[in-house]
Amino acid sequence: MNRRNFIQTLVSVPLLSQFVLGSKKTQSAAELHLISETPHYILPILLGELRKNNVNCGRTFSLLNHFPEERKLVLGLEKKGWSYSSSGRSSDLLISSRAIGYEIRPSFTMARNGRVWDIRSEKLFPLWKEMNGGNSLSSTLTIASCQGPKHRYAGKSVSIFSQGSKIDDLSLAANKVNIYENDLGRISVSVNAGKVWVNESTCRHKICRLTPPISFAGERIICAPNRFLIEIDRTSLVDTSIG
Secondary structure, three states, X not given: OOHHHHHHHHOOOOOOHHHHOOOHHHOOOOEEEEEOOOHHXXXXXXXXXXXXXXXXXXXXXXXXXXXXXXHHHHHHHHHOOOEEOOOOOOOOEEEEEEEEEEEEOOEEEEEEOOEEEOHHHOOOHXXXXXXXXOOOOEEEEEEEEEOOOOOEEEOXXXXXXXXXXXXXXXXOOOOEEEEEEOOOXXXXXXXXXXXXXXXXXXXXXXXXXXXXXXXXXXXXXXXOOOOEEEEEOOXXXXXXXXX
């Protein structure tokens, strides 16, 4: 798969709003994106090479959902010096897995400072060639988000964006369900007990609906086909530190 096709795949997942909405407000920390059926083998190698290229993702990691080879992934990262944490509240690296819905060629890249960094052009090109040997295909996307050594703060409010424009503010203290529509589609957003999630969407793959609820400042959910962004507001005046 060429670079253009890979980026087109990435914009269908909820962590690359800089390519969907083009707003500096929505850019996040560095994120590694891996399409492979063997993330337990590939991911430790990628993270090791990123560290050599001065991309510091810390030393602690958490898994946000279940992996088919979860134990192998944990052991592989621990052999590289990582420490596993069962709680993502204070981890430096958050790892999640998503089903794409169709099979494509394996690949990997990284979003950094709002741009795609094609790390295949570095020393990792032989690994990319190895992954693409034969007729192997994958329907699994692994996302490793580098949080960096920092505290995470419980959010107080959430902003809703449609096609790059802010359309609503909601308090996370509320208990409600709101429906938002634009000319591309419709989503239903739930807020309850300090968390927010998408409970229904007209988009094809429903990745936004499969994304776990978010509650910490800076966390986001993207519905790329319908061009909706849900983001927990960031603030320097927080009174609750988690972790």
